[in-house]
Amino acid sequence: MSTALAVVAPSLRTRRTGLRYLHAEWTKLRTAPETVWLVVGIVVATVAVSVLVAANMPCDTAVCGGDPTKTGLTGVQLGQALVAILAVFAVGGEYGTGMIHGTLAAMPRRAGVLAAKALVVTCVVAPAAAVAVTASALLGRHFLPGAAGLPAVLRATGGTVLYLLLIGLLAIGVTAIVRNAAAAVGVVLALLFLFPILAAAAPDPHWERHLLQIGPMTAGLAVQATTGLDKLPIGPWAGLGVTAAWAFGALLVGAVLLELRDA
Template identity: 50%
Template sequence: MALLLIAGGVALGRDAVDPVQLRLLGVRLGQAAVAAAGVQMLAAEYSSGLIRATLLAVPRRLDLLAAKAGLLTAFVAPIAVLGVGVAVLGLTPSGDLVRAAVVSVLHLILIGLFGLGAAAVVRNSAAALGIVLSLLFLMPMLLRMLPDPDWQRILYRTTPATAVQAMTTTVDTAILPLGPWSALGVVAAWAGGALVLGAFLLYRRDA
């Protein structure tokens, strides 16, 4: 499913102003799929009550979260590589194309980990997915409604809301408030923060 979403922009890339960005349009939708995968990897065990059996089998809770993060990465990475590769197939190779493709793959992995961390924090599938998807899809609309351009710029630079735009744009990149690698760093900070907080709460709370 994620592969189809990522590759969904292929046919749109012809005669576009920024063909790379248009080909990678599916990454925006693919975020939802990988976020859901990350959330369900842990939250499903809480909703079913299986988390107690899991923690009996793996009593070291930080090891459990690390194992799930590794498993999620191993699951998302090849799908993201394949999907992004199919999406940009046929475009003229360039440094900007390679950069956009690599950053898109890393972004999808980080969004999955963000979902896993959110699930560890709130322990509820709907709440965790709601948090992640709100930051990714609702926040951009809220940014446009803000009357203060300074706050718009600050939130643009510090939330993952518009990261995909910064990562996949290869034309007129100078007008963007955030570069592609900086945008990836913002997403990494959110994913890392969620995992650290989730690890702390997983260690401190009862199952």
């Protein structure tokens, strides 16, 4: 009996510690006034831009040789910036106010703190992303008839929601690395938009394709494509895997530096 208690007790303590960390991070994010506005902004900005683009297409994208589903999800390119800002705020806000010292004193398991922040941000972003992407896809289908079949549309929309969650995790990792909210926003936006700019400027088609394959945005948003998949620089799920590698790589580096550096 005593042996069983000795095995179970540490597990229960670990579970209680994890719940305490999650509760603390949820309370901080929930009570911040910026959180509500950013969540609303993710939905409004994504849907508004998607509808604006879809409603003003000069002709049916299916007839013009485009991809109606991907066109209807154009607003994600703006919505992802708000996702990144929300995630940066969850970490960088504490560095800006100095509250990080109190957080790490009360919760000394630093990797646990970062994991709790990542999970809480994911839980907040997930419903906003689901609503924004679903509404954009449905409205885009209204303005752009001739969209792909249901399986391809479900893959594009579901993959886009996952993409936005990965952008949030990427932003959390970057913020843990640079420890400054403004700098973190700049770094994340540069990672997202620099690769397509460099690809457009590349004189060699081989380098252009390679840049599009390794950029977190250009690779990840390949999951939105429903036509011409054989012509893409990278496949839909492989592209989402590239974004996941960026996100979890940033989280890993951020966790290591959080352990090694002073607050």
